[in-house]
Amino acid sequence: MIVxxxxxxxxxxxxxxxxxxxxxxxxxxxxxxxxxxxxxxxxCDSCGTFVHEDLLISKFGKKYCSKECTNS
Ligand SMILES: [Zn+2]
Structure with missing residues (x-):
């Protein structure tokens, strides 16, 4: 039957x-x-340059392209 x-x-x-x-x-x-x-x-919130998410630097809830922009 099953077969x-x-x-x-x-x-x-x-x-x-x-x-x-x-x-x-x-x-x-x-x-x-x-x-x-x-x-x-x-x-970038400082200079407006478009940066890939992997290279992005987040500081104080803002996004920056480089360390120079985080200081300005
Ligand atoms: Zn920048």
Whole structure:
């Protein structure tokens, strides 16, 4: 009885696997997009130069491009 049911259930199992794989791929692509979005160019509060978030210097709640700008 169970052996006879396996060929009938196989397409459904494959469909579920494909859907799981699709959602996994979409979720990984979505997380990649959000990480790219978080790394934006931000303008310096002192001189107005656009700086990459990784190189940004935060001081007193303001964003600066270099140490010289934090002093001015
Ligand atoms: Zn600056």
């Amino acid at each position: 006879k049911l396996i060929p009938l259930l196989a397409p459904f199992l494959i469909l579920i696997l494909i859907r799981l794989a699709k959602s996994y791929i979409l979720s990984t692509l979505f997380t990649k997009k959000t990480t790219q979005k978080s790394k934006e160019m931000v303008s």
